[in-house]
Amino acid sequence: MTDTIRRAQILDTELKRPELTSQLEETWKTERGLWGALSTVDHKIIGRRYITTAFVFLLLGGVLAMLIRLQLAGPEGRLIGPDRYNQIFTMHGANMMFLFAVPVMEAMGVYLVPLMVGTRNIAFPRLNAFSYWMFLAGGLVLWISFALDMGPDVGWFAYVPLSGPQYAPGKRADIWAQMITFTEVAALAVAVEIVVTVFKQRAPGMSLDRIPLFVWAMLVTSFVVIMAMPAIMVASTSLILDRLVGTHFFNPAEGGDVLLWQHLFWFFGHPEVYIIFIPAVGMVSTLVATFSRRPVFGYLPLVVALIGTGILAFGLWVHHMFTTGLPRLGESFFTASSMAIAIPSGVQIFCWIATLWEGRPVFKTPLLFVIGFIVTFVIGGLTGVMVASVPFDTQVHDTYFVVAHFHYVLIGGAVFPLLGAVYYWFPKFTGRMMSERLGRWAFWLIFTGFHATFFPMHILGLEGMPRRVYTYQPDLPWHGLNLFASASAIILAAGFFVFFIDVVMSARSGNPAGDNPWDAPTLEWATSSPPPAYNFAQIPVVSSANPLWEQPGALNVANGLHTDRREVVVTTITTAEPQARESSPQNCIWPLWTAIATSVMLVWSIFSPWAVVWGSIPIAITLIGWFWPKGTPEDEA
C-alpha cells in the first residue's frame, strides 16, 4: 500500500531519459500472452487489429465480387442460382460498407489520431476495446450466417416490403438488421472517442488551426457518424420489430409506409458515403503535403470543405429516391443540394493540385495512389453530379451506371487514398518500409484493372442493364462489355494480391524505417517506429501546423506527468492550453466480457423478443465488472 502511494508520486521531471522510458514502458505496456492480448486497451494494438480485420473482410468481399463477375461474364450464366446470387451481392455490399470501409477508416483514426495530436492513448480506451470486439462479433455473425446459407439476400439497403415479414421468411433479413446494430455500436463508440480525443487531448499549443488535416477529417467524420447512425438503428430496429413481434411500421395495409424505410435508410446511407470519403480526403491532404515537400495549399478552405461536406451530407439523401414519385419541388431542392456537394469537393481538388503545382513532387508509391485518386475520383464526382439531376437519374438509377459511379467514388475516392495511406503509415505501424517495387506493380495493376472493370459499366447502364440481376438474356447486347469487365477484374484482383503480398513480406522483412522515413511534418513521426506503448516519452509542445518542419531538431516538450500511472494531458478545445492531468485506464478484460454478453443478447434477439429482457442481465453484470473500481493508481487520481 505504501509502495503504491509512493510510486504514484513520481513525476517525469525527476527522471533521466533511460529511467523515464523504462518506467513509462512498465506503466503503459501490454502483457505478453493471450490474456494481455485480450485485455489490452492500447489504441495502437486495437487500431492495428481493427485495420487487419477490416482488410480480411476486404479480401472476403473481393472474393464475392469475383464470383459476381464470373457469373455475369456471359448471358444466362448457370454458375450461381438466383438465391445464392442475391446472398452474394447483398453480402458484397453489406460487407464492404459495414465491415470494411467504415471500420477501416475509423481504425486508421484509432491508430493515428492519438499519435497525430500527441497524446498517449485514445479517450475512453476500454470503450475502444469494446468497439473492436463488437465489430469482430458482427462480422463473424454475418459471415457465419452466409456460410450456413442464411446470409441476407435483400440487398445491403434491405428495402421493405421485400425485407419485411411477408416476403422475406426465415432469418436472413434479421441477420442483416442485427449486423447493422453490431457495426453501428462499434462505429458510434469510436466516433465518441475520436471527438473527445481531438477536443481534449491535443498536445499543448495545437490550436484549432494547427490540427493536422487527417485529424480534422476524422473529427468531422465522427460527428457525421454520431448524427447519421441513429437513423439506421431506428430503421433496422423497426424492421426487426415488424418481423419479430408484428408491428406495422412499414406495412401500408395497416397504415405503415414503405417509403419511410427509404427515408430513414438514406438519411443514414448517404452520409455513410461521406463517413468513408472524408477520412480518405484527410489522408490525401496529408500525403499531398508530404510528397509535395510543402504545406498543403489552402489549409483553411480545406477544413471548411471538410465541414461543409459533413453538413451537406445530410441534405441530399433524397437523391437515392428520385424515381419514387416525390413532389416536383422537393426534387429540385435535392438536385440543387446534391450538386452543391461538388463545390467543397472541387475546392479540395483545386487545393491539392495547387499544392502539387507549387511543391516538388516526390514520386513514391503513396503519391501514385494520390494521383490515381485524383484521376478516378474526379470521374466519380462528375458522374455524381450527373445522377444528382433528377431527369438524368431516371435513366440511370438502379442500373450499372450507378454501379460504376459509386465504385469510382468508393474505390477511386476512398480505397486508393487508403492504399496510399497504408504505404505511407506502414513504417510507423511496423517499423519497416513496404517495397517500392511491389508498390508500383500494385498501383498500376489496381489502377488499370479498376478502370477497365468499371468504366464499361457506365455504358452498360445507359444501354439498359439494371443492377442486382443475377443474369441477363442473350438477346440483349450486354455480353461483350460484361465479358471485358469480368476479364479486367482479374487484373484488379492481381493488383490487390500484390498489395497483400507486399504487406505480409514487408511486415516480416522490410527495410527498417527509422522514425521519420518520409521527412513528414506531423507529430506521429516525432516518435519511434513503431511507437512505444506510451507513444511519446515527453508530450510534445506545438507551435505550428507542421511541427517537424518548423523544428527539425528536437521538439519542445511539456512535462510534469506521472510516470508510474497512466496519465494524459487535457487541453482546452480552441487553443489547446494545458488544463489538467487526467488518468487513462489500465488494461482490462471486462470490455471483452461485455462485448460477448452484448453479442449473445443481439443474436438471441433475432429469435425471441425476450432476449432483450433476459439478455440484458449478463450485460448489466459485465458492465458492473467493467466500472467497478480496480484499486489501481489511476482510480485514485
Add this chain to the structure above:
Amino acid sequence: MKRRIGTARLGLPLLLLLGGCDNWQSALEARGASAISLKHLIILIVAVCSVIWMLVMIAMIHALWRRRTAWRAPLDLVPPRERRLGWIVSICTGLTAVIILGFTVASFFTTRDISVAGQDDLTIRIGGLQWWWSVEYLDPDPSAGFVSANEIHIPTGRNVRLLLQGDDVIHSFWVPSLAGKQDLIPGRTNEITIRAERPGAYRGQCAEFCGLQHAHMGFLVTADTPEDFARWARAQRAPAANSADDEEIAAGRDVFMRKPCAGCHSIRGTQATGTSGPDLTHLASRAFIAAGLLPTSRGALAAWVADPQTLKPGNNMPLVPLTPDELRAMSAYLASLK
C-alpha cells in the same frame, strides 16, 4: 499516366459506338419524346463533364511535371505566388458553382418538358408483381376496358398515361428507349407519361431489386399506328378464342380447367378467373411468355408448363404434373389463345 489518358479519350467514343447499335432497351436509342429529351440532357451533361475532367487532368499533369526552379525548404513559401494560386482556386470554385447551377436549370427544364399529362390521354394501370406485370386498359366505359399482362400496346403520336402500382413489393417500370423509370410502390400510385412517335417494339425491365427473379421481369411496349392499335384493342377486348371444333384444343382447355391452373389465371369467356397469375385470355398474341423470358411458341409454352422452376427458378408458378398427352393438349390450347 499519359498513356492511360490517351486510351480513355479514344476509348469513350469507341465504346459508345460499339454499344449503341440495335438495342431495343437503351437510353441511348431514344425513340419516345421523353427519352429523346433525356438523351439530349445526358449528352449535354456528359460533354461538359468530359471537358471539365480533361481540364483537371491537364492541370494536374502540368502541376506534376512542370519545370521547377531551385530547391526550397518545405516552409519556404513565396507569398505572391501563394496569393495568385488563391485567386486561381477561387475562380475555379466559382466556375464550379456556375456550372452546377447551369446543370440544375437544365434539369429543371427537362423535367418540365417531359411531364406532359392531359385528361383525355389513354390511361393504363400497370401492376408490378413478383415477377411479372399486370396491364389493365382503363376506359371511362368499364365494358371497354380489358386486362392483359407483360405486353403493352400504345398508339403512336399520343400521350399515354401509366398509373403504376406495386402489388406486392417495390418494382420499377423502365423502358429506356421511351422514358425514364418510375417506381411501383405498394400503397401508392405513381404516374408516368410515355409517347412513341414511330411504330416499333421497345423492351423494358424491372429496375428495382424485387427478389429471386428480378433479372427475368421483362416486358414489351409495342407502339402501333392508331389504326393497328384500335384493331388490336378490339381483339383484346373480346373473350378468348373458342376453337371447340379442334379436339386437341378442347382437350387442353379441359385439362386447364381441371388442374390447378384456373385457380391462378383468368381466361375470359371460360370459368378460369384466378387473379394471382397473369391473364391468359390472349396469351398467344403476345410476343413473349413468362415476362420476357421466352419468345411465344407452342414448344416454349409446353416447356414452361412442364417445368417452370427450371426455366425461372423461384417464380410463383408451381409445377403441375401432367401426362405427355395432357401437356401436348395444354400447349395446343394455350397456343390457340390468340
